[in-house]
Amino acid sequence: MTSWWRTAVVYQVYVRSFLDGDGDGVGDLAGLTAGLDAVARLGVDAVWLTPVYRSPQVDHGYDVADHRDIDPLFGDLATFDRLVGAAHDRGLRVLMDLVPNHVSDQHPWFVAARAGGPERELFHIRSRPTGWQSMFGGPAWSPLPDGSWYLHLFAPEQPDLNWAHPVVQSDFADTLRFWLARGVDGFRVDVAGGLAKDPAYGEVRRGSLHHPHWDRPEVHDVYRSWRGVLGTAPAVAEAWGPPERTAEFARADELGQAFAFDVLHTPWSAAALQRTVDAQLAAHRAVGALPAWVAGNHDIARVATRLGPERALALHLFLLALPGAFYLYAGDELGLPDAQVPPETWQDPQSLRSGGRLPNRDGARVPLPWTSGPGVGFTTGEPWLPIPATWPQYARDRQESDPTSAWSVLQRALAARPWLWTSEDLTWQDARPGVLVGRRADALVVLNTSSRPWRLPVATEVVARSVPGAEPTIATPSECVWLRDRRVRSPT
Ligand code: GLC
Numbered sequence: 244m245t246s247w248w249r250t251a252v253v254y255q256v257y258v259r260s261f262l263d264g265d266g267d268g269v270g271d272l273a274g275l276t277a278g279l280d281a282v283a284r285l286g287v288d289a290v291w292l293t294p295v296y297r298s299p300q301v302d303h304g305y306d307v308a309d310h311r312d313i314d315p316l317f318g319d320l321a322t323f324d325r326l327v328g329a330a331h332d333r334g335l336r337v338l339m340d341l342v343p344n345h346v347s348d349q350h351p352w353f354v355a356a357r358a359g360g361p362e363r364e365l366f367h368i369r370s371r372p373t374g375w376q377s378m379f380g381g382p383a384w385s386p387l388p389d390g391s392w393y394l395h396l397f398a399p400e401q402p403d404l405n406w407a408h409p410v411v412q413s414d415f416a417d418t419l420r421f422w423l424a425r426g427v428d429g430f431r432v433d434v435a436g437g438l439a440k441d442p443a444y445g446e447v448r449r450g451s452l453h454h455p456h457w458d459r460p461e462v463h464d465v466y467r468s469w470r471g472v473l474g475t476a477p478a479v480a481e482a483w484g485p486p487e488r489t490a491e492f493a494r495a496d497e498l499g500q501a502f503a504f505d506v507l508h509t510p511w512s513a514a515a516l517q518r519t520v521d522a523q524l525a526a527h528r529a530v531g532a533l534p535a536w537v538a539g540n541h542d543i544a545r546v547a548t549r550l551g552p553e554r555a556l557a558l559h560l561f562l563l564a565l566p567g568a569f570y571l572y573a574g575d576e577l578g579l580p581d582a583q584v585p586p587e588t589w590q591d592p593q594s595l596r597s598g599g600r601l602p603n604r605d606g607a608r609v610p611l612p613w614t615s616g617p618g619v620g621f622t623t624g625e626p627w628l629p630i631p632a633t634w635p636q637y638a639r640d641r642q643e644s645d646p647t648s649a650w651s652v653l654q655r656a657l658a659a660r661p662w663l664w665t666s667e668d669l670t671w672q673d674a675r676p677g678v679l680v681g682r683r684a685d686a687l688v689v690l691n692t693s694s695r696p697w698r699l700p701v702a703t704e705v706v707a708r709s710v711p712g713a714e715p716t717i718a719t720p721s722e723c724v725w726l727r728d729r730r731v732r733s734p735t
Pocket residue numbers: 302305306342397433434481541542
């Protein structure tokens with residue numbers, strides 16, 4: 244399957260926080276449409292929208308009450324159609340976030356199931372709970388009025404669907420068709436590894452390869468059934484796990500792509516990063532795919548806070564230079580850190596439900612700064628999460644006019660990136676410990692994770708670098724440099 248998305252750069256828009264078009268303090272589709280020129284100027288290939296379906300917003304849209312309608316908070320189907328048209332006019336593809344593992348407790352199916360209707364079969368309802376735990380803390384089962392228990396791997400307002408039921412299967416196929424017919428170019432599949440549950444509802448056994456609800460072989464039947472509906476459209480799996488397991492979702496007859504999440508847990512070390520990259524490439528190549536690299540998303544602390552701003556930018560250039568696609572989390576192109584969100588304004592069900600025991604995801608979801616003026620241009624109203632006083636220094640307008648900004652560094656790298664695609668191979672060259680040098684045809688990508696400068700090979704020229712204005716013959720500490728090797732003739 245050779246397609247645009249195999250090597251694409253996809254910009255993840257957390258819609259609530261991108262740009263507010265109607266002044267209610269929450270980002271929306273009109274805002275996103277107005278901001279598309281800025282997205283296009285950065286030079287990405289596609290946008291992925293976090294869920295904008297009808298939803299009570301208990302988990303900010305990941306609790307869907309109607310998969311085939313837009314929540315009034317974000318607009319309506321007409322605003323959505325305008326967004327897709329405006330994106331396509333700018334050469335940007337649109338991916339939607341599909342949430343198949345669970346629905347909102349306000350979804351008509353669950354309302355009917357709660358009332359004792361035959362829709363109960365569409366959920367996991369039992370007379371007794373198991374010991375399974377919710378990802379947001381506490382038990383994964385909650386009682387229904389009749390004393391039975393329903394499963395929710397996330398919040399109680401997110402009951403899990405029974406994917407063994409044909410009605411669930413056919414309804415999701417209809418949802419895929421519905422959005423494809425509206426011009427959507429692909430999907431991100433939420434909790435892709437969770438859909439299949441052990442029919443015997445066995446307990447989680449430590450050390451066992453067989454989990455009662457994660458990454459069971461039956462989930463792959465679901466995705467194989469979707470491929471026929473998707474045609475050549477991509478879908479990217481959100482599935483956490485070892486590379487060889489996640490890569491299975493990327494098989495050509497399934498979703499086609501899976502996030503390479505283990506980069507997020509890899510320490511800042513040349514050797515460790517090389518191991519992660521090698522393992523991901525090998526696992527994906529074994530199924531004829533390439534990884535979807537990722538440095539951040541709306542579920543973890545921002546990369547500039549995890550690594551520090553210089554390393555974060557270097558990691559972006561490094562991942563962008565690897566064979567595969569790259570998913571860029573909106574705000575990371577501005578080098579935004581995780582915001583300190585005061586506990587009294589927390590919104591994330593994960594931290595609210597766990598009493599702060601599990602990480603608070605709000606810090607990575609604070610609205611983006613557009614201008615350095617008051618209110619930072621996100622909204623004319625009160626932003627849904629407080630915007631830190633330091634945000635103006637990261638404003639997009641300021642960064643676009645500063646050639647040394649994080650935005651400008653990424654914009655130049657994205658403009659140069661197509662040159663890398665003369666080859667899908669990557670080989671490592673010998674370098675000093677702490678320095679990684681990868682080769683793709685006439686391109687060399689140098690990552691200096693050490694604290695000492697590294698002299699660049701002779702007969703090369705710098706094409707892009709994460710420390711603009713640095714000495715042309717060295718890679719500074721915590722820098723990534725893309726070089727053209729003048730001794731190698733480009734195959735074009
Ligand atoms: C995914 C989403 C996350 C959400 C969860 C439940 O992990 O990325 O934001 O809370 O699924 O839908």
